[in-house]
Amino acid sequence: MAGQHQLFDDTSAVPGPPGMEYHNHGSPALGIPTQAFLSEPMSNFAMAYGSSLATQGKEMVDKNIDRIIPVNKLKYYFAVDTVYVGKKIGLLLFPYMHQDWEVRYQQDIPVAPRFDVNAPDLYIPVMAFITYILVAGLALGTQNK
Known part of the structure; x- marks a missing residue:
């Protein structure tokens, strides 16, 4: 060789x-x-x-x-749990079923969203936006665009 x-x-x-x-x-x-x-x-x-x-x-x-970005203030808006998310989505889908629309306070500070379904949160809007991006990407990807 x-x-x-x-x-x-x-x-x-x-x-x-x-x-x-x-x-x-x-x-x-x-x-x-x-x-x-x-x-x-x-x-x-x-x-x-x-x-x-x-x-x-x-x-x-x-x-x-x-x-x-005031991180400590943002933490308040993301302090949610699974039960809160379920109740909030139910409130968004069936608003006429809800009776009490007042936000609860504890010593002039609003109660965390996990304890009050009427408290404002950012978790659901952020997750909705991320879901929209993922579904749009999947739809465009399957259409080869």
Whole structure:
């Protein structure tokens, strides 16, 4: 088999200089190295640098998010449970069946939505919007648009 043309190049030999490990004798060189894309120290450095960037970004977002979006106030509107969602959807579908429309308060603060079906919430509108996006994507995807 020494004189026959090999299907693949022999890569068991010692590699040449960096970037020159791949030799394609039958067609123009593509410059694709056979070894790992990055050397071990370089990949460790890149991973550490990426991790530190992610940590710094998370810290910056955590510090400044309250200036843009009041997270503590938003938590109130998403404090729901399964029973509340069922009752609220029933209220939306059959509003004429509901008698008491007053929002309850506890020490001048409205009661959380999970305890009062009349309390405003954002969970149902956000989930409705996400469902709309998913169903529209499914419908358009099945029509190949």
